[in-house]
Amino acid sequence: MTPLLELTGVSRRFGALTAVDDVHLAVPAGARHALIGPNGAGKSTLFKLVAGSMPVSAGTVALDGEDVTGVSEPGRARRGVAQTLQHSSLFLTQSVAQNVLLAAQRRHGSRTSLVPRRQRAARERVAELLTDVGLADRSDVPVASLSHGERRQLEVAVALACEPRLLLLDEPAAGMSPAESRRLVDLLRALPGEVTVVIVEHDLDVVFALATSVTVLHLGAVLLTGTPDQVRASPAVQDAYLGAGREALFTDTAGGGRRAGGA
């Protein structure tokens, strides 16, 4: 079976800095895949390469067997890639419902209509999604007056309104209260099985509650891909990500763990 998302030797360089370094990754359809790694590991850059908002320096991105490396960002979105960004990126002058409708109307026809339409199907879908993310009673509120957590919820609704096959979530729970992030986990768990989710998240509770597989990035390269349990148990990951290496600075074992991490 072809994986839904397949990255082959994907790299991205900014001058001398290699932010993403020869990443190979295959995410099967329906997976809940998490990308973790310390700050600056290249997670967000990798997302941009997958979404198409940034061109790759090398390698190929394939979506369901189709090479989309040369396809523009809107083109990839039309092929079913939806994303939420690390920093909320919404249409601030418009209401919550209009934000979601913009994404929904693309899928429910009538987007090229020059006369007003009722857009019944699209509006029903909007109401459904707003209920799912817990913003149903806020639908006529301008986005500018939403709280940070509510904006994150709206981001998810906008992404889901694209009816994606591949959903890229860049730190969706950042800045959310524990209650809000529980709600988010429930929402993402309830997504239909055919939606593939790739999530970047710092909140490991969210990661381990959702993910069926985890990739650890370190300095732009894949350190390890495995099940959550394997990742949790891996000393290399603990060293690079959870910071065991720091202890080595204060002990006499001459950074044994660090060598393993750099491997």
Place this chain on the structure above:
Amino acid sequence: MTATEKTIAVADPVTGPTGGRRSGGVLRLLPAVVVLVLLALVPFVVDPFGTSTLSRVLVFALFACSLDLLVGITGLPSLGHAAYFGVGAYTAGLVSIHVTAEAPVPVLAGMVAGGLAAATTGWLAVRNNGVFFLMLTLAIGELVFQLAQSASSVTGGSNGLFGIPAVRIAGEPLTLPGYVYWYVLAVAALGFAGLWTISRSPVGAVLRGIRDNEPRMRSVGYSPFRYKLAAFVLAGAFAGLAGGLFAAQVRLVTPSEVGFELGALALLAVILGGAGSLWGPVLGAAVVVLVRDGLGPSLDGHGPLVLGIVFVLAVYLLPRGFAGLAGFGRLTARTARR
């Protein structure tokens, strides 16, 4: 209270209710109908000079509205929009002289010509944003201005295109200012209705999305270029329609109708009225024309000075133009209801 609420309801086609409530729609149209009827009655009460001034206001208002589609709704500030107005005016004039002056033909020709001119130049312009777009449109405007001035065998050069025959309806020429005014009012009203419809449509929503957050629109799957080009062409077409009306009303088209000054005045009208609201720029256009044509002559040509002062005051006192006042009214109404 109810009166203010009604005007506000039409005032803001941008953030209407999400449901397509039909009865609400009719109620929302009511103030527009009232305004239209009042405007239609003007020739009976106002002298011919006042009537033809109001015709000029309507023409300029339609032009400013078409620019608002670009500036306020799509977020593309253009300095060269007069080019399409001028193309429409020259085309309508030439069609009137050489082909026919029968009612809708010249203005429709102007509209098509404006749209075509916008399509050929906008293809280049909308690839850029912000200052680059502004400079490109300025350059395009100057180019068309030079063309109008130098192609004297077609456009009459700096003397302008004169001898444009009066518009005919069913073979009967309209010469009295009152009839010309009604013609201008009818076509302009249709033009406003067209622009308003576009702004309320799904495409209008996409254009506002591009204005607010173009990268996000791209990630949601829209190609901003196509929509921006469509907005540019539509704005050019409606500017051409306004130009066609100008030719019908003034019956003389000079290169200044293509020039930078007219485009800048339209931008002033849009900002004065409140970008993005469509009706605001109509008021802005009225202020601009009244100050320039009504007040200007009595001030020894210091009209632009007054316009400048009005503009400075507007920027400080009404940061969102006249439309911002209505928004403020609605806000207080909403809080009062709570």
